Amino acid sequence: KQEVTQIPAALSVPEGENLVLNCSFTDSAIYNLQWFRQDPGKGLTSLLLIQSSQREQTSGRLNASLDKSSGRSTLYIAASQPGDSATYLCAGLQTGANNLFFGTGTRLTVIP
């Protein structure tokens, strides 16, 4: 069974700092990997999806990478803002499966 781990569980940074969130998975048979944002008491908002044939995807200040051989994905946030404060979840779709396997998330706080 796919196990997805996100470290650290919580992170506080001052506004303007660049930061990296980490996601690791145990089974390299990942078909795609999706990064989500979850605000307190809210649903999940999809940020980026990386297909297994890709190495990275970019959207605005966000850049996500995928290294299947090492079982890792990273989400890079440039020039962080207080509005970026949320929990960030990564989830992998395993080849041949139909559901996403989720990590437990990293709770990010950007301090003004």
Place this chain on the structure above:
Amino acid sequence: NAGVTQTPKFQVLKTGQSMTLQCAQDMNHNSMYWYRQDPGMGLRLIYYSASEGTTDKGEVPNGYNVSRLNKREFSLRLESAAPSQTSVYFCASSEAAGGGPYEQYFGPGTRLTVT
């Protein structure tokens, strides 16, 4: 477009009561999913429907039933609620299940407490 909508937003049940969580999507997606989110654990799949007329069990299906009413709607039923089913329930949809880079879109969630 409303995307994925869920009702109700909050619910409190007594042990043994039943209820149905409703989900609808207006993106013409073929596949729909029900997940639960518990503290300290990632979201886990309860049931999914790869296409209209089909449903399959996910990782944690015990105590739940589902109905894919039509292409838009996918409901989750708790026949006899238990405290262990206290959780936040999310519905999601995607263009297709597996086999492609199909992004999943999530609803706002239903917060269920069973006392």
